[in-house]
Amino acid sequence: MIYKTLNKLCLIRQSKINMKKDSKDNYTNDLRNATQQDDPFLMKSIHDTNKELVKLSAQDQLQWAFEQFDEKFVITTSFGIQSAVLLHMMTELKSTQKPKVIWIDTGYLPKETYLYAEALTKLFNLNLSVTQSPLSPARMEALHGRLWETGLQKDLEKYHQIRKVEPLEKVFSDLNVHCWASGVRKGQTKNRESMLNLDFIRERLTLRPLLEWTKKDIFYYMEENKLPQHPLFEKGYSTVGDWHSSKAENINLKGRSTRFGGLSEECGIHLNNQ
Secondary structure (H helix, E strand, O other): OHHHHHHHHHHHHHHHHOOOOOOHHHHHHHHHHHHHOOOHHHHHHHHHHHHHHOOOOHHHHHHHHHHHHHHHEEEEEOOOOOHHHHHHHHHOOOOOOOOEEEEEOOOOOOHHHHHHHHHHHHHHOOOEEEEOOOOOHHHHHHHHOOHHHOOOHHHHHHHHHHHHHHHHHHHHHHOOOOEEEOOOOOOOOHHHHOOOOEEEEOOEEEEOOOOOOOHHHHHHHHHHOOOOOOOOHHHOOOOOOOHHHOOOOOOOOOHHHHOHHHOOOOOOOOOOOO
């Protein structure tokens, strides 16, 4: 019954935004128009689907999305502190074919993250697609400076747009992605407290199977499944991104407040900015 109800979303999306059009440009324009106009059928379907998704385990939510969107469903990863959880769940999907995994390599990640990425890619036999900005770090710094050092919100946002959001959106377009999953949790940032399990981000559906999970849930899942921790976890990091914008927790800084010099808790990927 739950899966039958969830299927309504796909049926409505196909009829209201012509998901199966040959042109990816037409698909994008139709979806943009539907979201910007708050199409009542589409919005009601998302609302109803979320009511059913919250009844499912994280594993079952992932299974549903994979069955609904097939090759147009991908999983994103940062190879960060909790990334092993969602990647492990992907290996538990009831299918011989697994979703493609998208990783944004900003060129500024810590050495430990690159080593962790290599280890998890081999451990889970990931179908990994690495995306990067066409601007190399050196070229970006020559043209725009070290944007993370200015202390200005607009420069940090520009950095995130160049190194993270734009590369992600390009690979989504290249792969014709309709739905992508991430491991965001409500307890991480104020912005994420109001998130839904399924919603639109920049014209595509995004699934958040771990949205209701706590830090303890993450820790115990990793313990029970004997998943390797990120090397920086033992050094006091509860979250890690680029080397210049991540710090270990201390008496004054906890969680996402250790990121981006206190200017922001978000890197732009999970914000619905156009």
